[in-house]
């Protein structure tokens with residue numbers, strides 16, 4: 001019996017869409033796997049389709065079509081899709097301004113070789129675990145942050161949202177995105193300083209309640225010191241990062 005972790009989801013969620021919301025019935029498009037595309041053309045004339053509407057069309061290999069993509073014209077191409085549950089990846093502040101949003105499909109945990117404990121402890125660099133939906137809409141699941149799909153914002157209706165994450169889980173999710181796609185990096189204690197400069201420990205910069213995070217000055221050839229604050233946090237090692245003078249980037 002999977003855990004029912006009551007602090008995992010916020011249901012109902014906020015009145016707006018936010019990163020890590022889960023939706024049902026999201027169209028999940030599979031890109032064509034053939035090198036040549038399959039086009040929709042007008043049934044009788046095989047002319048380019050200007051505007052898609054329900055109806056009958058010819059389905060044509062682009063190599064056999066008359067002047068495909070002529071002078072940059074857009075064509076309607078055929079691809080497959082399934083509808084399923086997916087988690088919204090696009091960052092909350094960007095959702096209102098984007099026409100296309102990124103999602104990642106929910107994948108069932110059962111039947112995989114993924115270790116459940118490691119999954120929910122965030123130990124898999126590219127995976128993020130989701131508890132079973134409290135109303136049984138899906139079993140324990142995960143997303144693989146290497147599987148990202150685009151949907152148009154019109155296809156992601158707040159009415160189809162089935163779960164939002166609690167803020168602390170969103171925070172964990174952000175960390176997982178960073179780990180999967182943009183792992184932050186810093187020098188560990190004992191490594192050699194390659195550049196004179198001011199440094200601060202990146203790892204403990206995130207917490208407000210573990211004391212000051214002072215800037216230290218190091219010179220090329222010195223060894224990076226321990227970070228006492230990180231060492232106190234379950235013996236974590238430091239992540240010393242070179243600091244720059246602020247500019248309006």
Ligand SMILES: [Zn+2]
Nearest residue numbers: 201204227230
């Ligand atoms: Zn630190």
